[in-house]
Amino acid sequence: MSESPLSVEDIKQMIRGAGLRATPARISTLMLLRQSATPLTHAVVAEHLAEAGADKATAFRNLNDMAEAGLLRRTELGDHVWRFEVVQAGHDSAHPHFVCIDCGTVSCMEDIKLTATSQRQSESVGEVTEILFRGHCNDCR
Numbered sequence: 001m002s003e004s005p006l007s008v009e010d011i012k013q014m015i016r017g018a019g020l021r022a023t024p025a026r027i028s029t030l031m032l033l034r035q036s037a038t039p040l041t042h043a044v045v046a047e048h049l050a051e052a053g054a055d056k057a058t059a060f061r062n063l064n065d066m067a068e069a070g071l072l073r074r075t076e077l078g079d080h081v082w083r084f085e086v087v088q089a090g091h092d093s094a095h096p097h098f099v100c101i102d103c104g105t106v107s108c109m110e111d112i113k114l115t116a117t118s119q120r121q122s123e124s125v126g127e128v129t130e131i132l133f134r135g136h137c138n139d140c141r
Contacts (some may be wrong), residue, residue: 006034017095030071030086038106039075039083039097045122077106077132087105096131102140109133 006014011030012022018030020026032048033040046059063084067074071081072084083106096109114122122128 006031014071015066018066018071020024020065020069020071021073023050025049025058026066028052028054029059029062030066033072033084033086036085038108039073039077039085041081041083045084046103075130079104096133098135098137098138099131100135100137101134105137109136 008027008031011027011034015022015026015030028049029045032045042056042060042063043080045063046054046056049059050056062076063072063082066072067084073087074082074084075097076082077097079099085108096112098107098109099105114128114131119128
């Protein structure tokens, strides 16, 4: 989900407000994820940070630190690969994702919600934390 652009100072304040140090790697990571329309893998983030001199371990540590601090959401979409996305202010629950089984493209489906009946039925078995749609994207159909 692509977020509105913020200044570097705004990004620093968000990171500090979550109780973390606003390092160049964290600032770059949060800016990248705010600009992305879809969740990004550690590999994509690490590749971006490599241009600034940060290694893969630093990228992974920062992603997990920011997820634990509530700035990012970490999700696994059935392929054993963690993806990270920005947590929108005021939206504390996860949203559904669509994964193309042909090309692997991930799309956020923020407007899809469980109906009241589906919510009640799912609560009888447990708590829904992720809704995942799999199929063929429009480019692959």
